[in-house]
Amino acid sequence: MKKLELLEKKLKYKFKNQNLLIHALTHKSFKKPYSNxxxxxxxxxxxxxxxxxxxxxxxxxxxxxxxxxxRAALVNEKSFAKIALSLDLGTFIFMSASEENNGGRSKPSLLSDALEALIGAVHLESGFETAKEIALFLIQKNYPNIDAKNLIKDYKTKLQEITQSKMGQTPEYETLRAFGPDHQKQFEIALKLEGKEYSRATAKSKKEAQQMAAKIALEKLEVL
Amino acid sequence: MKKLELLEKKLKYKFKNQNLLIHALTHKSFKKPYSNxxxxxxxxxxxxxxxxxxxxxxxxxxxxxxxxxxRAALVNEKSFAKIALSLDLGTFIFMSASEENNGGRSKPSLLSDALEALIGAVHLESGFETAKEIALFLIQKNYPNIDAKNLIKDYKTKLQEITQSKMGQTPEYETLRAFGPDHQKQFEIALKLEGKEYSRATAKSKKEAQQMAAKIALEKLEVL
Structure with missing residues (x-):
């Protein structure tokens, strides 16, 4: 068990009540009258x-x-476990020997739960604004690219991953036409799968239209 | 449309930004560039x-x-609609004539959504603590009996409602035994449906044991 001060340093937060911190780090397997x-x-x-x-x-x-x-893409066990790993949180969790032998210190569910409990504990003793500050610092450090462009870019990437694994196909994008006055140019794009048009979108840039067509395709495939 | 000041009085909150209040009260049917x-x-x-x-x-x-x-018993469309009705919220919502003719001003979903939007708007301009204060005031005014006893009492009531409507039966409670020293008396209760034991519980009072047995029965019936 590492010193809890180390964890506090990583969180950039000093717990007023050390028992609360311990509480947040106690897995139910530890068999205490409390757990996180x-x-x-x-x-x-x-x-x-x-x-x-x-x-x-x-x-x-x-x-x-x-x-x-x-939100669902960010608020889930997988991404919280990633944040927890960045804090080395597994080494701070109080758990039973058998849970530990069972790989508990690197279990995503256990890590994610402890991270949530830590944020809950900060909210409890210092209020929402402080908890928000710490949570946003951790999220942005681990997901530095949460911006509109990146999340939109994900549509094309996500679609390609899915079509390649499920159909052995890569989506193709064809520019059907460009229209409108120069300062308001629009591009219409068709997304093709296995040579056939699967979705279509129009936007101010080819890139954006491709992303929108990919998004529509993902919705059609019911993965969005 | 009533004057919005009236609503603010009921909420005990004066919006700094009146546009935000209007925004929160605008149903999507109203066909504005914004909705709540x-x-x-x-x-x-x-x-x-x-x-x-x-x-x-x-x-x-x-x-x-x-x-x-x-939480699920409190945070749902039905209970939020009840709170919205207590504020006469339907009369303040901006909606299309056709939505209005369709009973929009008393639709639970519409009322609940507008209430959530109002609380979201307060959080946005005045922060979590202020939104919390208003929300708790509204919830406690409409659900004055949210205390442990009452929520536990609900198990018996809830079970009876269900067994009466589904089986035409009223649960019966039989005290099987009382045991333990005087200062730590325990009571074991059996809950019977159609004369047969359905669940059993032990607690420090008969009442509490009955409630626990009812809770177990509700879980068995998969309604909890």
Whole structure:
């Protein structure tokens, strides 16, 4: 077990109540009268709001349905486990020997739960704004590219991954036409799979139109 | 359309930005470049955290799974619509004539969405603590009996409602035994349906044991 001060340094936060920190790091297997499950419940809601608010401000023109999808891409066990790993959180968790022997210190669910519990604990003793600051610092450090372009870029990448693994196909993009006055040029793009048009989109740049066509294709494939 | 000041009085909150208030009250049918859907997304997360935190403090000994269930009983369209009705919120919502003719001003989904959007708007301009204060004031005014006893009492009531409507049966409670020293008396209760034992529980009082047996029965019936 490493010294908890090390973890506090990484979080850039000093717990006023050290018992609360220990509480947040205690897995139920440790067989104490307390475990981090209730704090995890609280932290889960804190993180939902932190990320929801972050996306609300970042993507001012996106519909609420898109915000929900973006949030789901960030608020999940996998991404929280990644953040937890960056803090080396597994080495700080109190767990039973058998859980430890079972690989507990690197289990995504355990790591993600402890991260949520930590954020819940900060919210509890220092309020939402402080918890938000720490959560955003951790999220942005691990996901530095959460910006509109990158999340949009994901559509093409994501589609290609799926079509390659499921159909052995790479999507092709064909520019059908460019139209409109020079200062308001529009591009219409067709996305083809196995040589046949699968979706189509129009935007101010070819790149953007490709991304939109990929997004439509992902929706058709019911993976978005 | 009533004057918005009236609504602000009911909320005990004066919006700094009146446009934000209008935004929160604008249903998408109103065909403006904006609607309250994004604010609803934000408010939904605010309310989840507000209620989660409230229950966390109120039920200090309940497991995280029970907290989730309690939250689900409070954070839903039906209860938010009830709160919205208490504010007469329907009369303040901007909506299309056809939505209005369609009963929009009293639609639970529309009312609940507008309430969430209002709370989201307060969070946006005045922060979480202010939004929390308003939300808790509204929730406690409409659900004055959110306390452990009452929520536990709900198990018996809920079970009876279900067994009466589905089986035409009323659960019966039989005290099987009382045991233990006087200062630590325990009561074992059997819950019977159609004369047969359906669940059993032990607690420090008959009442509590009955509630626990009802809870177990609800879980067996898969309604909890």
């Amino acid at each position: 499950e209730r704090l995890e419940f609280l932290g889960d809601a804190v993180l939902d709001l932190v990320v929801g608010e972050f996306l609300f401000h970042k993507f001012k023109n996106d519909a609420e349905g898109d915000l929900s999808k973006l | 859907e994004r604010l609803e997304f934000l408010g939904d997360a605010v309310l989840d955290l507000v209620v989660g935190e409230f229950l966390f403090h109120k039920f200090k000994n309940d497991a995280e799974g029970d907290l989730s269930k309690l």
